[in-house]
Amino acid sequence: MNRERILAALDSSRADYTEIRLETRRTTRVVYHGPRLETVSSVVNQGGIVRSLVYDGGWGVSTFNSLDDLDIRVDQAYRSARLVEGDPVTLAEVPSFEDEIEAAPDTDVSQIPLADKKELIEGYNDILLSFSKVVDTQSTYADQFVTMTYANSEGTYIVEERPLVSAHFVATARDGSNVQRAADGLSVPAGYREVLGLEDLARTVGQRAVDLLSAETVVGGVYPVICDPKLAGVFVHEAFGHLSEADFVYANPQAQEMMVLGRRFGRDILNIVDDGSLPGLRGTHPYDDEGVAMGRTELVREGVLVGRLHSRETAAKMGEEVTGNARATSYRYPPIVRMTNTFIEAGDSCFEQMISDIDLGVYACDAIGGQTALENFSFSAGYGHMIRDGQVAELVKDVVLSGNLFATLESIDAVGDDLTFSKLGTCGKGQGGLPVSTGAPHIRIQDVAMGGR
């Protein structure tokens, strides 16, 4: 849609503040399920959102697929905003930007023939199927190219191309009623080259599914645990990161007390950061979905809570600086406070030091799920190993860590020197899957409760 029509629609708005975001999202997927090529499809998802603010009313939102009647959608959003009778909303002042961000030329996957994409993922899938006990697979190739136009009534006008290319492998191994799964892959804002040469990754996934068949369930109890970077990254996102999102805190005096800046959360070795400006990561963009520049926000510095993540609304409400963390999953949603790339900074312990004085513990690896109810969390590692006499010992399954966030953060007594960022990661807060990245080095936590039999 041309710029003049968007600006004219913004001009027609009777609201105090109006923004329009339009998206065209082209997605191609090739999926093997077992030996069967299940899906080869390209879809086009086009739509938009108008969000209006009336200072003595609230937010009104209109989302749509038909782009013909932009003026009507603007009016609909305004009328919805009038209906709201909530607390007055103000927005933190920010500079306005005009910018056009083109994707790098090598991210144009539309030039790669569909036959090549199919052959590539078929090859990886064949590797998974070559393991005799693997009874099912799901091997997915996907590419996505989003063209996003954002404009608001304060003069910001941004067009951004957002590419994403993915390869993901799931292997299910079965032995009677014993069914085990392993999964891994990557999904990155980059070109086709990134998904080439993943044979070793596919082999690792197949082998792990088979190995888990003969692994014992970890014996329930309380252990010292070393988390690998993947699990530690997901942990910091899920268990801590969501609590530093200001929309959780601002409306709730008790939560403000719980998340008061200056509170000690961990030992001096613990540093946690959210940074949407790190090149090549899943949560990275020049601007968030309110047109605010993204950047680095320190959350925990030397064990002490020093910051939190904001939208323009929450920053104004709490009298803190904007951080550029208002993000939306798609045109169906208004932006809410979300993380970008959230990580534990590298410390100075090496893995050998961390493990050497553990007589009996668990080395928990990868994350296949997690849920938190604020202070309580529960995480499933993809797999784990027992630690015996300072050594990585036998593979174990059903490794589920649970506990209280505050106690657990305080129990982190070693932080590794090997910070690694995930190439997968989707945050499900409120609106479903938004690409994020998580990162961490290996970390050691004393006294973690482990489910099991």
Add this chain to the structure above:
Amino acid sequence: MDLLSTLQKRTEQAEVYTIERESTTVSFEANEMKTATTEETQGVALRGVVDGKLGFTAASGQAEVSELVANLLASARYGDEVPIVFPEKTPGAEVETYDPALAQIPMARFVEIGREVVDALRSVDADAKVDVDVERSVGRFTLRNSAGNELSQQLSRFSVQMSLERVRGDDVLMVYDSVHDISLTEDYRQALERLREKVERAKRPARLGSGRMPVLFSPVGAMVLALPIMLAVDGENVQRGVSPLSDRRGEQVFDPKITLWDDPTLPGRPSSGGHDREGVPCRRKALLADGVSEGFLYDLKTAALMDTESTGNGSRSLFSPPSPSPSNLVLGEGTTPLADILGDVERGLLVDHVLGVGQGNPMSGAFSNTLGLAYVIEGGEVVGRVKNVSIAGNIYEDLREVAALSEESYWVYGQIRLPYILLPGLNVVSQG
């Protein structure tokens, strides 16, 4: 020329599915009305068979017909070789799916309902932070295929989703409930009552040791047991051979008290319907009868691959090909009043919300989860909330013996109707 005719020239079989929908949502956050949203949806999805291979594409917005057709043919070229046959028109069950009155209700009425929910929950706990979404959606799907099937089905849906959160120091309580209907219903007041009971019970703290003990699951808590069953009866998992029930049809799998069926003919339920989204008539199906595995849920494709008939469970969202999905699952209730079940528990655990349901390896039946909300039962009474507790087990072992099912049951998340379930012994790990 219309799209179906265009496709019929290029394919052996073709199908055109469209949706259109207008919804409005009134959202309260932290006790205050926060947003009002309108959402307009329209889109088209195509399937076609070329050389025996099935292709799929979809688009929303202003897609060009030429791009759509090209995408479908490319998809079919590499598509799935499957002996699928798009169905002719067959009469379906008589079920209301649309209430015209719902479309006429002004948004201000939804604001009133949201306000009522907020006020009711704050009266239980003045420190509560209440979120409510009240949503009304009206629309239509149409389906036409090359076998001459033509469907046009109007749909309506009214939902109230409510959650309450209370933070005191590091102590946090979160509870959630929802109701869904094709008409404006006052059932949300029953959900309010359920939430009120949870909050009241959670006010008193209690302690519990670890070990094996009787565990009573509320319908919400019982989702941790129901999810593996829902995965096991899904025809897609059966067809792939990953369902633990795939080769156990006719076998006694669970306690004879467990009976489960899918019923798309229930009045008022938004998931009910005369035909599924592939044009196949819907019907009630037994899945578990007295603990015996009786059947599975299929769409056209999984049925074709299994050499059987679709059960009318073809479900779809715009951008994905159809897949089997239950309409309204019902786990048959028992004959014992809840009060009597509780009364018989000398010392045990009442599980009212389980964290992380679905993580780990739910297909295998294994679970190992922290509890979001649980209470200690002592001398037949619920004595208070216990925290930092987790449970572990496997439904294929632990549901072989069920001590009791309550005669009370309700819909959980609009998906499945469950009673209270008492298991005689389960491993509980407590750090509290």
